[in-house]
């Protein structure tokens with residue numbers, strides 16, 4: 247048990263980066279996410295990935311095993327405690343992931359189907375990312391569909407591309423060139439991640455296959471490097487509490503609970519919290535702080551790890567009295583002092599007006 251809890255602890259000055267995945271329907275977003283998780287389910291270790299509610303947590307220990315595969319040509323220091331991937335892909339979850347206008351997603355993965363190039367929702371995603379000023383990388387997916395592709399499960403795609411036949415390489419080259427040209431026409435300059443020395447100007451492209459898992463080590467390496475090198479300030483551990491309610495649901499054995507995304511700060515069992523409710527602000531006390539067990543036990547319904555304290559960033563479930571009226575999509579605040587409560591009440595009342603307007607619009 248202690249070994250598992252240790253995976254959730256902060257390790258230095260950075261928190262886990264929060265990533266989300268966007269792209270046109272059928273480009274392979276879900277398959278990629280499943281593959282990233284499955285790789286580790288099959289390994290079935292206690293130190294495995296934990297699937298959060300709406301977010302998958304990759305502890306650093308697991309990341310390092312993948313980062314080794316790209317070490318030779320793309321060395322990355324793993325100085326983050328892990329990686330939090332929002333596992334509800336699509337526009338909607340990306341749009342909902344924000345506080346006061348700014349995105350909660352540190353880095354987005356835009357999935358493009360190598361066979362189809364830019365499609366409607368790819369263009370919409372590009373617009374959305376530009377509007378929110380969210381940095382992103384591109385997963386050029388379905389490389390295994392190139393002619394004569396020889397696959398090697400979960401290998402680095404950089405290595406795999408070198409191991410293909412001449413025909414295969416030609417097929418791949420012409421297809422990827424088409425996509426790059428399309429992107430350039432839209433004003434996006436891209437570069438393959440292994441030759442991208444200026445990722446703030448050029449968007450990194452990672453060839454992947456959700457079916458074979460090829461390119462997943464590369465994808466994880468690029469995410470870790472990008473966030474820990476180029477977004478160091480954004481993902482610095484901060485004291486300031488920042489937590490969003492993603493969903494409200496009934497959890498067996500716990501009554502009505504809320505699934506939250508803790509972006510900054512920490513939360514303890516017995517902390518008093520305040521959040522928006524349909525009948526006004528709700529003040530309650532954290533009865534239990536839960537995350538699901540690592541993959542191995544995840545399928546056992548209703549079994550969660552109980553934490554005394556959870557550090558950002560993390561997806562977590564909170565059980566407390568009086569959450570029946572809680573409003574998903576709203577901010578949660580700590581309410582341990584009267585001053586906390588007064589400040590938060592004002593913020594929540596303002597926010598609730600905004601949310602009501604939004605609901606009316608829908």
Ligand code: GDP
Pocket residue numbers: 269270271272273274275276277278335387388389390391454455456457458
């Ligand atoms: P989403 O709509 O973006 O979540 O796409 P899905 O993950 O549901 O994938 C759509 C279809 O593409 C499914 O039939 C997948 O099996 C297939 N697919 C996804 N990724 C790959 C890939 O890398 N290679 C191949 N050959 N098929 C893929």
